[in-house]
Amino acid sequence: MATNENLPPNVIKQLAKELKNLDETPPEGIKVGVNDDNFSVIFADIDGPAGTPYENGIFRMKLILSQDFPHTPPKGYFLTKIFHPNISSVGEICVNALKRDWNPTLGLRHVLIVIRCLLIEPFPESALNEQAGKMLLEDYDEYARHARLFTGIHSVKPKPKLKSGAISEPAALNVDQTNTSAKCADQKTAISDGAPPLPSPLAPKAENRQDQSAAMLSSVEIGVSGSEAAAATLKKEAVLTKVPASGKKKIDARKKSLKRL
Structure with missing residues (x-):
C-alpha cells in the first residue's frame, strides 16, 4: 500500500486540496474520511438513495490510489456487503468511470458521485454479481427484496434525528392545573351550601387579614x-x-x- 512518501509531491498537494473541498462541501449523501498519514486510501460513507432498495442504509467504501495516480484510475471497493449487479461478493466495483472512461482530470468528487448514482441505476449488462444482474432483468421485485434484505442486515443504520415541536409540559404545570380544578370544585360546593363565594381574583385585595376581617364584619353589621x-x-x-x-x-x-x- 502506498503512503504519502511514495506519492509525488504534486499529487499529494492536489489530493490535499480535493479532500479539503470534499470536507467543506461534501456531495449529497456522501461523507469522506482519510488518514492524514496515507492519502492513498480514501474512505467514504454513502447514504442509500431514497426510492431504491438501499434506502435507510449507509454503505462504507474505499478508493485505493496507485503510485502513478492520477494517470491510472483508483480501485474501488465496498466494505459493506451489498446486493448489487455491479458490485461483487468481495466488494469490487465495476463502473466505467474507474475503467475505460477514466480521465486524469477527473477528481475524487466525480468518482464518488458516479458510484452513488450506480445505486440508483445499476447496469446489469456489465454485472460482477451475475445473480443480482439476472434477477434485476427478469424479476425486479425479487431483486429489490434481496437488496432490501442485505441493506437491513449489513448496512450501517443512520442515527435518529432529534424530534421537534414535541416538548412535554413540566410536572409543576400539571399540579397547578389540578389545584385550580380542586379550588373550582370547592367554590361550587360552598355556593351550593349557602356560604359566600370565594372572592374573585380580579377584586381588590385587602392590605392584611385584619382589614379583610374588618371589612367582612362591617358588611355583616350593615346587613344586620x-x-x-x-x-x-x-x-x-x-x-x-x-x-x-x-x-x-x-x-x-x-x-x-x-x-x-
Whole structure:
C-alpha cells in the first residue's frame, strides 16, 4: 500500500486540496474520511438513495490510489456487503468511470458521485454479481427484496434525528392545573351550601387579614342593622295602620271623662 512518501509531491498537494473541498462541501449523501498519514486510501460513507432498495442504509467504501495516480484510475471497493449487479461478493466495483472512461482530470468528487448514482441505476449488462444482474432483468421485485434484505442486515443504520415541536409540559404545570380544578370544585360546593363565594381574583385585595376581617364584619353589621331597621319600620307601620277596635273605645271614654272634669 502506498503512503504519502511514495506519492509525488504534486499529487499529494492536489489530493490535499480535493479532500479539503470534499470536507467543506461534501456531495449529497456522501461523507469522506482519510488518514492524514496515507492519502492513498480514501474512505467514504454513502447514504442509500431514497426510492431504491438501499434506502435507510449507509454503505462504507474505499478508493485505493496507485503510485502513478492520477494517470491510472483508483480501485474501488465496498466494505459493506451489498446486493448489487455491479458490485461483487468481495466488494469490487465495476463502473466505467474507474475503467475505460477514466480521465486524469477527473477528481475524487466525480468518482464518488458516479458510484452513488450506480445505486440508483445499476447496469446489469456489465454485472460482477451475475445473480443480482439476472434477477434485476427478469424479476425486479425479487431483486429489490434481496437488496432490501442485505441493506437491513449489513448496512450501517443512520442515527435518529432529534424530534421537534414535541416538548412535554413540566410536572409543576400539571399540579397547578389540578389545584385550580380542586379550588373550582370547592367554590361550587360552598355556593351550593349557602356560604359566600370565594372572592374573585380580579377584586381588590385587602392590605392584611385584619382589614379583610374588618371589612367582612362591617358588611355583616350593615346587613344586620339594616334588617333590624326594616323590621322596626314595618312594626311601626303595622301599629299605626292596625289599631284594635277595643282600644279606640277606651280612648273615647277617657276623653269624655276629662271633659266632665
